[in-house]
Amino acid sequence: MKTQFTTYIKALQNNITNGLEQEDGFAHFQEDKWTRPGGGGGITRVLENGAIFEKGGVNSSEVFGKLPASMQQQLNVTHDDFFACGISLVLHPKNPMVPTVHANFRYFELYDENKNVVDQWFGGGLDLTPYYLFDEDAIHFHQTCKTVCDAHDTNFYPSFKKKCDAYFWNHHRDEARGIGGLFFDYCRPNKQHALESWFAFVTDMGDAFLKAYLPIVQKRKNMLYTEPQRKWQELRRGRYVEFNLVHDKGTLFGLKTKGRIESILMSLPPRVQWAYDVHPEKSSEEERLINVLKTPKEWVN
Numbered sequence: 001m002k003t004q005f006t007t008y009i010k011a012l013q014n015n016i017t018n019g020l021e022q023e024d025g026f027a028h029f030q031e032d033k034w035t036r037p038g039g040g041g042g043i044t045r046v047l048e049n050g051a052i053f054e055k056g057g058v059n060s061s062e063v064f065g066k067l068p069a070s071m072q073q074q075l076n077v078t079h080d081d082f083f084a085c086g087i088s089l090v091l092h093p094k095n096p097m098v099p100t101v102h103a104n105f106r107y108f109e110l111y112d113e114n115k116n117v118v119d120q121w122f123g124g125g126l127d128l129t130p131y132y133l134f135d136e137d138a139i140h141f142h143q144t145c146k147t148v149c150d151a152h153d154t155n156f157y158p159s160f161k162k163k164c165d166a167y168f169w170n171h172h173r174d175e176a177r178g179i180g181g182l183f184f185d186y187c188r189p190n191k192q193h194a195l196e197s198w199f200a201f202v203t204d205m206g207d208a209f210l211k212a213y214l215p216i217v218q219k220r221k222n223m224l225y226t227e228p229q230r231k232w233q234e235l236r237r238g239r240y241v242e243f244n245l246v247h248d249k250g251t252l253f254g255l256k257t258k259g260r261i262e263s264i265l266m267s268l269p270p271r272v273q274w275a276y277d278v279h280p281e282k283s284s285e286e287e288r289l290i291n292v293l294k295t296p297k298e299w300v301n
Contacts, residue, residue: 010060017058027051056089060086061087065257105203
């Protein structure tokens, strides 16, 4: 399975970066292959100063070795010999009418002292972080996620949507990072779903990423915006940074397992602001966004 999924994520990385370059029409991804001192490595691809995307990264990795005790405790496992592979991406558009997007699809194995697999699971998800909220965009994104989920199990979408709303929550701000999507983890083989069926679900979800996101980009990329709206985007990006550095498990896993720092922090936007005690104007579009972030919404039935 690890060979099969590693092959898949490398192909997906190519498909996504090709699609994003074509959409941007100006910038190209810079590729950086790296090795991890503890074992394994990856391919980081970063795009900067594009016509549409101010910064974006699409990374694949395949790492293995020994888990630190802190990560064993966080993962609630007793074995420390691990293998992990996955693809992770974040895109920060220039136009504040175009949302930031994140996606991650990963596979994990643990081994005993004889190198036998003792545990294995899939995880991942995708979520949208708008700066100005267009309901039709949120509906499109969530409907795309739901369509893929329903083809595998009709319980997936409501369950994984709820987990996404709970996971991407800035506890110290008491608000969501964005309008959610899907989040799933520890998807182990069980009576309902064999490991191969989890593979099929995760790969179908990965293949649907561009279908979920690019139509939104195409609809919003040429909209006019003002300097105050750009400032609002940068202030909201600050909340994005806070979540990634304080709460995000993937970031913490990379830092604690001595991952490549440039690749781990690729998710951070290039222009961001923190201003003191900012509150949006009453009945403004900015306030409408905040109200939705305070109370996660059901976008599709």
